[in-house]
Amino acid sequence: MVLRTPESEAGAAGLTAILEQPQEASLAFDFDGVLSPIVADPGSSRPYPGVVAALGRLAELVGSVSIITGRPVADVLRLGDLGELAALEHFSIYGVYGMQRWDWASRSVVSEPVPAGVAAARAELPALLDAAGFGGVSIEDKAMSVAVHTRRADAPQEAFAALREPLNAVAARHGLAVEPGRMVLELRPPGIDKGHALESVVAEHRVRAVAYFGDDLGDLAAFDAVERLRETGVFGLKVCSGSDEVPRLAERADLIVDGPPGVLEFVESLNERLK
Incomplete structure (x- = not known):
């Protein structure tokens, strides 16, 4: 399985840093449109077949794996069928754009006060x-x-x-x-976005490289964070789970994959290179 190369120089450097020092890398994923297909009823969303298992393998090879989503954490735990992934060290979920957090160690949701x-x-x-x-x-x-x-x-x-x-x-x-x-x-609430959540992941794990996978306008803030982190010396990779509905995200991405199936293919290719 061939690992696709990012089109931008900065993105290629980010991927190289992940491959060279995976234990110093964090990879973060949106849920809807990235790990799960977009559906008409949000309550019927489910992960794309095979993607949870692939993330579980990835989480054993890199420094940390996170899901950063606009959904409440409880939705991801209920709909995601996370299985063994949820028990792996350094796996976390940031819900409602970082206003909620769940991780493998505490097995509990920590929330900011509801505005x-x-x-x-x-x-x-x-x-x-x-x-x-x-x-x-x-x-x-x-x-x-x-x-x-x-x-x-x-x-x-x-x-x-x-x-x-x-x-x-x-x-x-x-x-x-x-x-x-x-x-x-x-x-x-204003000022709450996925970019701040991603920066929290990087600060906590003190990583050398970060990758973020998104599909929607709410993921632009995470792409912004990747670019800010690059200025501090952290290598970064921005991946767009492609959609005709959100061309602005594709324009900002280092690499575009074909929706959740493309995300799965990329993660599996990365796993092959890292193991």
Whole structure:
């Protein structure tokens, strides 16, 4: 199995650093769209076949493996079928963009306090969506944030565009920010993003190289973090789990793979080189 080479010089250097000193490398993955295919119902998401086992092999070869996601940790534990991966040293999950954390050692979820504005915004959303009149739009309660999904709406793109302004108004009233994604608009506290979570991983493990795998606009902050870390001497690799829906992420990536199957292929190729 051939390990694909990143197109950028900085990305190639990041991959080389991972291969040369794997115990000083951290690899972090988004969940939806990276480890699991995007589905209309977030509650039915499941990891792509074989990817959890591949991550388990990877976690025994590198310094650390993390999942960094906008989902609550409980969702990943419930949907992810993590098996032996969850028992491996230096495996962790950062949920709700780092506002929650679970790791192999504690086997418990540590959460920051729920911002008051989230509960207030959540209470307003049902009436707002009823008034908008788009059938199939759903609300996902993430405890630390709240998301409005339009993928199952009668007109997904139209609903997504029409709801941005009223949701921005709700967020502004309650001190929140609206973060767009793939047919989803999420209201969450400002200043919370996957980039800060990724930097926490790097600081904790004191790694020499880091790789991040993402697929959506929320992953741009993690790509930003990789670039900041490069300026401090940490080698970095940005991998996009390719999607026509999010060209901005592909434009920033060092390497583009073909969705979750491509992520699996890359991880398996990396495992072959490292073992």
